[in-house]
Structure formats: C-alpha cells, structure tokens
Amino acid sequence: MTAHITTDRLALRPWEDSDVDFVYDLYSRWVVQRFIGAEPAVMASRSEAVDRVERFMALDHPVHGIWAVTGKEDGLPVGTLLLKPIPASGEEPLEPSSDVEIGWHFHPDHWGKGFASEAAAAVLEHAFASGLAQVVAVTNPANAASQSVCRRIGMEHQGRTKKYYNAECELFVIGAP
Numbered sequence: 001m002t003a004h005i006t007t008d009r010l011a012l013r014p015w016e017d018s019d020v021d022f023v024y025d026l027y028s029r030w031v032v033q034r035f036i037g038a039e040p041a042v043m044a045s046r047s048e049a050v051d052r053v054e055r056f057m058a059l060d061h062p063v064h065g066i067w068a069v070t071g072k073e074d075g076l077p078v079g080t081l082l083l084k085p086i087p088a089s090g091e092e093p094l095e096p097s098s099d100v101e102i103g104w105h106f107h108p109d110h111w112g113k114g115f116a117s118e119a120a121a122a123v124l125e126h127a128f129a130s131g132l133a134q135v136v137a138v139t140n141p142a143n144a145a146s147q148s149v150c151r152r153i154g155m156e157h158q159g160r161t162k163k164y165y166n167a168e169c170e171l172f173v174i175g176a177p
Contacts, residue, residue: 002065007122012067012081015056019068022077024049026107035140038167063130069119079106081119083127086136089166099136117152124153128176138169
C-alpha cells in the first residue's frame, strides 16, 4: 500500500477518485507538460484524467508510489510525486528497468514555494529507509527548474543519457546515505 508521508507543510497520500479534476487541470497545461515525455502533449479530456488517476491508484507497493501532494493544513492538491521503476528505452511498450526514479509535477500556482524539494526529500528519506540503495531522476535537458530541485535534494548530475523513456535526458543519481 502506498505510504502516507508528511513534511512540515505537505501531506503525500494515495490518489483518490475525487482528485480527477485536479489531475485534469494539472496535466492539461502546456507549461506543465512541455518537459514530460519524448513527445510532450497536454491531456485533452477529463476521461484521460480518470484513466491517469486509476493508474496512479493501481501502483500498490510498500516502497514505490505515485502520491498526491497536498497542503498539510487545507488538504488541497498541489502536485504529484512519484517513486517507481523507470522505463528503459527500447521497443514500445517500454519495460521497467531495475532503476527506481523519483519525479514531480506541480501545479504552476504552487511553483517557487519549495514544495517539490520538500516533497522529494521526504520521499527519498522513505526510499532509503525502505532499503533502496539508489534513486535516479531524469529531466528534459531544457528543464532547469527540475534540475535545480535535483541538486537541492542532493542528487549528482551524471550528464545526458538516452537510457530511459526513448528520450535524451539529463540524469541525476543519489545513493543511500
């Protein structure tokens, strides 16, 4: 089961059916989607959001998860945080590699508040406390904001790679303390 994680300002919890409208709002924005995937595209319909929330909820694992990040005080969603096997490049459909990735997508209304760094640091703590030896992150080469988050949470830049997602990405790695 996806763990509940809290920080000073945030609560990370499993996704719920009631989060569909937030997911649609988040992933239908080009400013959010522009760096996601080899061929970025915005979510075009609410039914896609329903499918996405169902996929988020289907990841039922004691360590891995795709969390709804919410404000600790008001419980309102602000973004997504994930910790899951990263798909290796290759033929479609992509198969998960043995590497575990951390990633985040936050609503633009909540950018610049340190939420991504705070949530990601808490998930890394959870990952390493659960026995993971290493976590990777990949970003679009133009996504300077996510690269800054990687550095703030202690990840080391390894250069560019085409190892994952059939895309050229900047690779960051962190090992267990």
